[in-house]
Amino acid sequence: MLSPEAIANIDYELTKYPANQRQAAVMSALRIVQMERGWLSKESITEVAQYLGMPEIAAMEVATFYNMYDLHPVGQYKVTVCTNISCMLRGSDEIVNYLQSKLGVGFNEITPDGKFCLKEGECMGCCGGAPLMHVNNTEMHEFLTIEKVDAIIEGLK
Amino acid sequence: MAATKKSTMQKTVVKTDIAGQTLVTLRTLTEENPASLETYLKLGGYASLKRIVTEKVKATDIITEVKNSGLRGRGGAGFPTGLKWSFMPRYFDGTKYLVCNTDEGEPGTFKDRDIIRYNPHQLIEGMVIAAYTLGARVGYNYIHGEIWQDYEFFEGALQEARDAGYLGENLFGSNFSFDLYAVHGYGAYICGEETALIESIEGKKGQPRFKPPFPASYGVFGKPTNVNNTESYTSIPWIMQHGGKAFADLGVPNSGGTKIFAVSGHVEKPGNYEVKMGMPFRELLALTGGVWKGRQLKAVIPGGPSTAVVPAAAMMDVTMDYDGLSKARSSIGAGSMIVMDETTCMVKTLHRLSYFFYEESCGQCTPCREGTGWVYRVLDRIVNGQGKMEDLDLLTDISNNISGRTICALGEAAATPVLSFIKHFRPEFEYYIQHGKSMVDGK
Numbered sequence: 001m002l003s004p005e006a007i008a009n010i011d012y013e014l015t016k017y018p019a020n021q022r023q024a025a026v027m028s029a030l031r032i033v034q035m036e037r038g039w040l041s042k043e044s045i046t047e048v049a050q051y052l053g054m055p056e057i058a059a060m061e062v063a064t065f066y067n068m069y070d071l072h073p074v075g076q077y078k079v080t081v082c083t084n085i086s087c088m089l090r091g092s093d094e095i096v097n098y099l100q101s102k103l104g105v106g107f108n109e110i111t112p113d114g115k116f117c118l119k120e121g122e123c124m125g126c127c128g129g130a131p132l133m134h135v136n137n138t139e140m141h142e143f144l145t146i147e148k149v150d151a152i153i154e155g156l157k
Numbered sequence: 158m159a160a161t162k163k164s165t166m167q168k169t170v171v172k173t174d175i176a177g178q179t180l181v182t183l184r185t186l187t188e189e190n191p192a193s194l195e196t197y198l199k200l201g202g203y204a205s206l207k208r209i210v211t212e213k214v215k216a217t218d219i220i221t222e223v224k225n226s227g228l229r230g231r232g233g234a235g236f237p238t239g240l241k242w243s244f245m246p247r248y249f250d251g252t253k254y255l256v257c258n259t260d261e262g263e264p265g266t267f268k269d270r271d272i273i274r275y276n277p278h279q280l281i282e283g284m285v286i287a288a289y290t291l292g293a294r295v296g297y298n299y300i301h302g303e304i305w306q307d308y309e310f311f312e313g314a315l316q317e318a319r320d321a322g323y324l325g326e327n328l329f330g331s332n333f334s335f336d337l338y339a340v341h342g343y344g345a346y347i348c349g350e351e352t353a354l355i356e357s358i359e360g361k362k363g364q365p366r367f368k369p370p371f372p373a374s375y376g377v378f379g380k381p382t383n384v385n386n387t388e389s390y391t392s393i394p395w396i397m398q399h400g401g402k403a404f405a406d407l408g409v410p411n412s413g414g415t416k417i418f419a420v421s422g423h424v425e426k427p428g429n430y431e432v433k434m435g436m437p438f439r440e441l442l443a444l445t446g447g448v449w450k451g452r453q454l455k456a457v458i459p460g461g462p463s464t465a466v467v468p469a470a471a472m473m474d475v476t477m478d479y480d481g482l483s484k485a486r487s488s489i490g491a492g493s494m495i496v497m498d499e500t501t502c503m504v505k506t507l508h509r510l511s512y513f514f515y516e517e518s519c520g521q522c523t524p525c526r527e528g529t530g531w532v533y534r535v536l537d538r539i540v541n542g543q544g545k546m547e548d549l550d551l552l553t554d555i556s557n558n559i560s561g562r563t564i565c566a567l568g569e570a571a572a573t574p575v576l577s578f579i580k581h582f583r584p585e586f587e588y589y590i591q592h593g594k595s596m597v598d599g600k
Contacts, residue, residue, distance in 0.1 A: 016297070016338040016340060018252075018378065021359070021360075021378055023359065023360035023361075024358060024359050024360040025360065026360040027340070027341065027342070027343055027357065027360060028340070028341065030343075031302070031341070031343060052360075054360070058360075058361070061361070061362045062360065062361065062362055064362075065345060065362035065363065065519075066302075066342065066343040066344045066345050066362075066363075067343075067344035067345065068302050068303070068343040068344035069343060069344075083509070084264045084509065084510075084513055085264050085265070085422075085462070085495060085506055085509050085510055085513075086264050086265050086421035086422055086495055088506070088509055089421070089422040089423055089495070089497065089501065089506075090421075090422070090423075090427075121303075122262070122344070122346065122513060122516060122517065123262050123263065123264040123265075123266075123346070123513065124262075124301075124303035124304070125261035125262055125266055125267050125270060125301055125303060125304060126267050126270060126303070126304065127264065127265050127266070127267050127419065127421035127427070127493075127495075128267050128419060128420070128421055128427045128428040128429060129267075129427075130421055130427065134303060137302065137303075137305060138305040138306065139305075139306070140303070140304065140305075140306060
């Protein structure tokens with residue numbers, strides 16, 4: 001069951017489109033449910049599809065196409081580090097190595113306490129602030145240094 | 158249908174060093190609170206819109222002004238904006254749409270982000286003027302999902318504009334109405350392609366459509382749609398305020414106006430630099446503080462990885478405009494300039510880029526879906542010491558067979574770096590294959 005808050009937020013997104021184009025809100029609706037539940041299970045995707053009156057497979061196509069949707073649990077904090085070339089040129093490898101040893105996990109792994117999941121990201125369009133990382137798809141942290149990474153991770157504990 | 162959601166975020170910006178820049182689309186950066194409505198109004202914002210709507214300026218006159226400005230699409234293709242606008246059908250029985258492409262996902266591209274977070278109202282005004290001109294009733298600004306905080310901020314700016322009467326029903330007491338909404342992507346480079354973006358707005362996976370029909374006849378929800386880049390729309394209010402000729406005169410022939418260059422990589426001060434078209438590369442590099450750590454320049458990707466890499470020697474004489482970069486056998490692209498110093502391994506850089514295009518291919522066209530993966534696997538074996546000399550011809554061959562055989566431009570975009578890196582830095586690739594390690598860093 002979608003929560004009343006999720007429904008209110010999806011309804012707000014629906015105001016952006018013609019009444020007969022409810023599917024247009026699926027990108028937001030999946031994002032809203034993911035933010036609330038931490039990740040998107042098949043059941044969650046089905047609920048979104050039903051609410052919008054669209055085929056489940058069409059919602060699944062969207063959820064699997066865009067890489068910020070998480071189809072598996074990602075722990076409490078998903079940390080996504082960009083390793084594309086603008087970040088690579090400014091030392092993203094060092095940030096990745098540091099995070100991997102600090103958290104004790106590789107890419108796509110979750111720490112044993114369920115707190116952190118480390119992901120490798122593609123370009124996030126903020127390359128002037130390289131190297132950078134993203135927490136839970138919402139918070140952008142730029143101009144990373146080892147000290148800054150320490151402070152961010154400590155702040156999340 | 159009134160959407161209300163106000164961002165509570167306060168946007169403050171450290172005063173940017175604007176010496177040497179010519180600010181048109183980022184002109185609020187001279188002020189303390191660049192993104193606020195008050196700031197924009199103080200700089201003459203929304204005055205052009207009000208004049209156009211209340212004086213009922215003819216759409217054809219606006220299009221003529223935009224044509225005179227020499228403005229060309231700032232998203233990468235460089236198509237003349239005024240000409241694009243003239244393709245929209247004048248009379249259509251139904252809703253026409255206006256779309257803004259703020260979906261930056263090509264490595265090195267981050268200029269439009271600064272427009273939406275530092276000068277959102279100029280973009281909004283530009284879109285409303287475009288909507289008036291083209292008869293669009295509804296507009297969407299599609300913003301990539303990674304910059305979530307900026308997306309929410311822009312939603313707040315939209316609400317400010319609605320509350321102030323610059324968006325909505327019967328603007329300035331006229332019969333012109335226009336609603337504008339922010340919508341978001343969620344991680345797909347391909348949605349920067351205009352028809353993939355339209356599919357995404359409709360709530361589908363972002364696979365490009367075959368063209369024709371072009372969006373001007375079959376766009377959002379199958380209706381006539383005009384799609385422009387953020388920087389293009391944001392140039393419009395300045396053009397209407399100062400005249401098309403004044404804008405054209407800022408630049409050089411065939412490249413009117415200013416351009417934001419998003420500079421990343423090995424420079425002292427990465428960031429956005431809005432300068433007159435035609436600025437010599439040397440001057441632009443100097444604005445960024447030059448190559449970092451006192452090192453030598455090795456190469457520049459001038460417009461994003463879909464544009465050909467240019468070695469330092471050739472780059473030093475280039476002017477930053479459409480023709481200047483064509484002469485260097487590259488392109489201005491979206492102005493996403495990636496600077497590489499002498500310590501950069503071109504093999505490893507291309508290896509990372511090839512993974513990006515493989516990852517981001519939408520999978521619709523076989524040459525791109527299979528070709529990008531093949532290129533990546535070949536480069537991967539080279540960087541792992543398993544390369545063969547004939548791999549270089551193989552990479553060239555695969556890339557040539559992707560180009561021109563796909564629905565959208567991602568195919569060319571993926572092929573261009575491979576072809577240009579190997580062309581200009583072949584000895585580095587040969588060394589890597591022979592020795593199983595990089596000529597540059599020895600690793």
